[in-house]
Amino acid sequence: MSGSPTYVDIQELTGLSLSTISKYFNGGNVRERNRITIEDAVARLGYQVNQHARSLRAGRSSTVGVLLPDFGQSSAFHLSIIGGTEEILRSRGIGLIVSTAGARPSGVDFLRARMVDGIIAVPDPRDEAELKAAVARDIPVVLIDRLIDDVDTDAVVLDNRHAVRIAVDALVEQGHERIALICGTDEIWALRERAAGFDEALRAHGITPRPRLIRRGPLTAEFGDLAVQSLMGGDEEIPPTAIVCANDALTRGAMGAVVRLGIHVPDTLSVIGFDAEEIADVTTPPLHYVHQPTRQIAEEAAQLMIRTLNDESARSARTVVLRARLVAGRSIAAPSGTEPHA
Amino acid sequence: MSGSPTYVDIQELTGLSLSTISKYFNGGNVRERNRITIEDAVARLGYQVNQHARSLRAGRSSTVGVLLPDFGQSSAFHLSIIGGTEEILRSRGIGLIVSTAGARPSGVDFLRARMVDGIIAVPDPRDEAELKAAVARDIPVVLIDRLIDDVDTDAVVLDNRHAVRIAVDALVEQGHERIALICGTDEIWALRERAAGFDEALRAHGITPRPRLIRRGPLTAEFGDLAVQSLMGGDEEIPPTAIVCANDALTRGAMGAVVRLGIHVPDTLSVIGFDAEEIADVTTPPLHYVHQPTRQIAEEAAQLMIRTLNDESARSARTVVLRARLVAGRSIAAPSGTEPHA
DNA sequence: CTGTTAGCGCCTTCAC
DNA sequence: GTGAAGGCGCTAACAG
Numbered sequence: 001m002s003g004s005p006t007y008v009d010i011q012e013l014t015g016l017s018l019s020t021i022s023k024y025f026n027g028g029n030v031r032e033r034n035r036i037t038i039e040d041a042v043a044r045l046g047y048q049v050n051q052h053a054r055s056l057r058a059g060r061s062s063t064v065g066v067l068l069p070d071f072g073q074s075s076a077f078h079l080s081i082i083g084g085t086e087e088i089l090r091s092r093g094i095g096l097i098v099s100t101a102g103a104r105p106s107g108v109d110f111l112r113a114r115m116v117d118g119i120i121a122v123p124d125p126r127d128e129a130e131l132k133a134a135v136a137r138d139i140p141v142v143l144i145d146r147l148i149d150d151v152d153t154d155a156v157v158l159d160n161r162h163a164v165r166i167a168v169d170a171l172v173e174q175g176h177e178r179i180a181l182i183c184g185t186d187e188i189w190a191l192r193e194r195a196a197g198f199d200e201a202l203r204a205h206g207i208t209p210r211p212r213l214i215r216r217g218p219l220t221a222e223f224g225d226l227a228v229q230s231l232m233g234g235d236e237e238i239p240p241t242a243i244v245c246a247n248d249a250l251t252r253g254a255m256g257a258v259v260r261l262g263i264h265v266p267d268t269l270s271v272i273g274f275d276a277e278e279i280a281d282v283t284t285p286p287l288h289y290v291h292q293p294t295r296q297i298a299e300e301a302a303q304l305m306i307r308t309l310n311d312e313s314a315r316s317a318r319t320v321v322l323r324a325r326l327v328a329g330r331s332i333a334a335p336s337g338t339e340p341h342a
Numbered sequence: 343m344s345g346s347p348t349y350v351d352i353q354e355l356t357g358l359s360l361s362t363i364s365k366y367f368n369g370g371n372v373r374e375r376n377r378i379t380i381e382d383a384v385a386r387l388g389y390q391v392n393q394h395a396r397s398l399r400a401g402r403s404s405t406v407g408v409l410l411p412d413f414g415q416s417s418a419f420h421l422s423i424i425g426g427t428e429e430i431l432r433s434r435g436i437g438l439i440v441s442t443a444g445a446r447p448s449g450v451d452f453l454r455a456r457m458v459d460g461i462i463a464v465p466d467p468r469d470e471a472e473l474k475a476a477v478a479r480d481i482p483v484v485l486i487d488r489l490i491d492d493v494d495t496d497a498v499v500l501d502n503r504h505a506v507r508i509a510v511d512a513l514v515e516q517g518h519e520r521i522a523l524i525c526g527t528d529e530i531w532a533l534r535e536r537a538a539g540f541d542e543a544l545r546a547h548g549i550t551p552r553p554r555l556i557r558r559g560p561l562t563a564e565f566g567d568l569a570v571q572s573l574m575g576g577d578e579e580i581p582p583t584a585i586v587c588a589n590d591a592l593t594r595g596a597m598g599a600v601v602r603l604g605i606h607v608p609d610t611l612s613v614i615g616f617d618a619e620e621i622a623d624v625t626t627p628p629l630h631y632v633h634q635p636t637r638q639i640a641e642e643a644a645q646l647m648i649r650t651l652n653d654e655s656a657r658s659a660r661t662v663v664l665r666a667r668l669v670a671g672r673s674i675a676a677p678s679g680t681e682p683h684a
Numbered sequence: 685c686t687g688t689t690a691g692c693g694c695c696t697t698c699a700c
Numbered sequence: 701g702t703g704a705a706g707g708c709g710c711t712a713a714c715a716g
Contacts (some may be wrong), residue, residue: 006693017703022695031701046479051457052398053693056708059345061394063439063456071425079421083413086440095439095456097405098428112390114405114437137388221623256623281563281598284626348709359687364711373685395709398692 005045013041025049055115063095064305065111067121067131070100076248076278077294078122081144084298085120085305092306101127108134118305123148125187140308142301147189152317154304156297160190161197163290163324164244167272168201170288170326171242175334176270180213180240182227182250191219194246213240224253225260232263241270241335248275255283266333273331285330292324347387355383367391397457405437406647407453409463409473412442418590418620419636420464423486426640427462427647434648448472454481460647465490467529482650484643489531494659496646498639502532503539505632505666506586509614510543512630512668513584517676518612522555522582524569524592533561536588555582566595567602574605583612583677590617597625608675615673627672634666 007021014021014037024030024038041047055061066085068078086096097114099107101124108130111119118140123131128148135141135153143155164181171179181198184191195216202209215227224245232239245251251273263269265285273280273289280287300320349363356363356379366372366380383389397403408427410420428438439456441449443466450472453461460482465473470490477483477495485497506523513521523540526533537558544551557569566587574581587593593615605611607627615622615631622629642662 004693008693018693019695019704020702023702026695029701034702048455048457050398050693051455052394052403053708054695056392056394056398056692056710057694057696059708071421071428076418079413082424082440083442086413086442090441090452095452096441097437098424098440099432099438100425100428109390110432110437114393115390133388252620252624259624259626259628278594279621279624282594282601282621282625284601286601345708350709360709361688361711362686365686368711371685376686392709395692396711398694399709399711401692 004050005047006050009045010038010041010047013044014038060117061115062093063097063114063116064089064118064120064309065097065099065107065114065116067099067101067107067111067119067123067127069122069124077145077275077292080294081120081122081298081301084295085302088299088302089306094306094309106130112139117309118142120144120301120305122146140305142304142308144297144301145190147319154301154308154318156300156304156320156322158190158292158297159321159323160193161200163274163292164194164197164246165201165204166324166326167244167274167290168198168205171244171270171272171332172201172205172207174242174270174332176242177207178210178213178238178240178335179207179242179244180215180227180231181244181246182215182224182254183246184219184250185216188219191216191246198244198246212237219247219249221249221253221256224250225257226253228254228257228263229261232257232261232269239269242272242332243269244272245274245276248273248278250274251276251287251289252279255279255287259283265331267336270332270335272326277327280327280329283329283331288329288331289327290324291327293322297322346392347389348392351387352380352383352389355386356380402459403457404435405439405456405458406431406460406462406651407439407441407449407456407458409441409443409449409453409461409465409469411464411466419487419617419634422636423462423464423640423643426637427644430641430644431648436648436651443469450476459651460484462486462643462647464488482647484646484650486639486643487532489661496643496650496660498642498646498662498664500532500634500639501663501665502535503542505616505634506536506539506588507543507546508666508668509586509616509632510540510547513586513612513614513674514547514549516584516612516674518584519549520552520555520580520582520584520677521549522557522569522573522585523588524557524566524585524596525588526561526592527558530561533558533588540586540588554579561589561591563591563595563598566592567599568595570596570599570605571603574599574603574611581611584614584674585611586614587616587618590615590620592616593618593629593631594621597621597629601625607673609678612674612677614668619669622669622671625671625673630671630673631669632666633669635664639664 007018010021099110101107106127108127120142122144123146132151135151141153183195186192199209217223245254265271273287275292276287276289280289349360352363441452443449448469462484464486465488474493477493483495525537528534541551559565587596607613615629617634618629618631622631
């Protein structure tokens with residue numbers, strides 16, 4: 001027994017022809033007697049179909065790639081993408097190859113070399129070009145969370161403007177006007193949208209956005225921390241009475257600064273987090289936050305991919321837009337200046 | 343241009359033979375002039391080596407599987423495993439297929455069907471049998487975090503007894519004696535070890551472990567919350583003056599209960615978390631916690647896998663044991679009862 | 685250094 | 701229903 005068993009081994013054990021055996025493994029009609037003989041041989045040999053041969057022959061791999069930004073960043077979100085897609089795809093017999101973007105050579109090429117049937121991606125700016133090329137080659141691509149300019153393909157995204165609007169609404173309702181935003185840069189579509197949503201929401205309430213209260217930077221806890229520090233400490237200006245964070249890492253960093261600086265929430269400052277499921281219950285007080293249906297996003301993406309894989313013709317660019325909701329905590333209250341008026 | 347380009351397409355464009363082209367892609371010596379011609383054709387065609395054909399020929403897939411418990415659980419740890427192994431394996435041209443354990447049919451069989459060259463696993467109890475079978479079939483397996491009885495294979499684990507001991511040492515040094523442990527069940531090796539380490543550490547300090555202060559259950563935030571609730575509230579007994587959590591989810595749950603019940607840390611209760619990197623800075627006060635080198639664990643596992651893959655003979659069962667360290671926060675202090683004595 | 689050839693294991697025509 | 705033959709794309713012998 002040198003290598004793995006093959007059809008030939010089964011043939012020798014059963015005396016049946018290769019085509020009969022193949023048919024057995026591919027759902028064809030096989031005589032009952034032969035079916036049993038084959039199953040017997042399979043069990044005895046510990047036979048496993050050779051996917052390489054099958055894939056080579058079929059021209060498909062029954063594998064899709066998941067491309068994520070560097071793992072340093074918004075971990076929980078990425079994990080739920082892997083988890084959600086894996087579960088659905090596996091139930092269809094499709095495997096998941098994971099690759100991180102940003103690295104050179106591109107993760108897209110790495111996945112292409114592994115002959116994935118499609119790619120589900122949270123596109124990092126550095127991989128947009130390769131993804132665009134993949135789409136041009138008719139490789140099924142489903143974008144998650146972030147859109148790419150001039151690329152026409154399936155996507156599942158959040159209604160980002162709405163997500164920020166509900167946060168702003170909640171704060172304005174409490175009487176806040178000096179509301180700050182800690183957000184990522186325009187390089188990434190989702191954050192561009194969230195910043196735009198912030199602007200829109202303020203204007204809708206008749207509040208003129210103040211550039212100094214909008215801090216844009218990398219999606220890291222470090223930047224979130226820094227932003228709070230400079231908003232609440234360094235400036236000569238009157239500090240904001242409320243802060244909205246546009247991402248989970250930024251939220252963590254912001255809350256870290258709040259704890260370290262001893263800022264009293266919500267008395268001195270109201271805070272609304274984003275995707276803060278993991279930390280909302282352990283902060284004092286529990287965080288009010290924007291909750292993105294991460295799991296559902298992943299599952300919708302998997303469904304889109306499956307549909308595309310099953311029906312080559314349907315290469316239309318569908319965009320599924322989902323909405324976030326606010327999860328109530330105790331980190332927002334009326335601004336301290338307004339309390340005497342009450 | 344129906345299918346993907348192949349060697350034949352390159353041949354037609356360059357006039358070179360298939361073996362020259364193959365040699366180019368496999369690091370052989372090719373005449374400079376031809377090298378350029380090939381690279382030119384490759385660029386023009388957007389050629390990608392067909393891994394299926396290569397794998398079929400070579401008998402290897404250059405792919406390894408990562409098997410994880412259900413994603414509901416200790417997310418950050420799992421993500422760093424995917425991230426750490428992916429990075430190292432990709433640099434060797436090896437892809438990563440991710441699968442979750444627990445589901446039926448077993449993730450192990452799913453990975454075997456996809457012809458992975460090896461499996462890196464954080465074994466779920468429900469998949470131990472299949473992993474054992476895989477090892478018996480000479481499939482390279484590297485275990486992470488948890489060992490399995492009677493399975494002789496490579497592994498990378500934490501010195502779990504030490505990890506808990508340093509936590510207990512720190513608390514005893516502050517004067518604590520009524521120390522509680524919130525831990526997983528004996529079903530999982532790592533948690534069995536942590537519980538044993540707790541026992542050892544107490545005895546080393548001349549403290550007799552009290553069964554009522556040791557709460558064992560599922561590795562969920564819910565159980566961590568429940569455990570704190572019952573330790574600090576429900577019991578008639580005197581509550582503990584300190585708590586050690588044995589896992590990240592348990593830590594989150596425990597801290598959630600602490601916040602909700604308004605327990606003052608560290609005045610009323612000292613808390614030491616486990617793998618609490620994500621939340622340590624946002625709790626009030628910042629958490630003191632046991633820090634497991636998760637990233638290093640993943641990388642060591644990838645290295646072991648690569649070594650095994652490169653050298654079939656070296657199928658010895660190496661176990662790499664790494665040590666945790668304590669990260670200082672402000673969640674521990676002398677027990678309130680002792681302060682008057684000081 | 686380059687060209688020719690024979691399969692890796694499977695599936696899909698075709699005949700029977 | 702079953703049997704025989706060719707080829708998916710690549711690589712590892714060989715020759716030249």
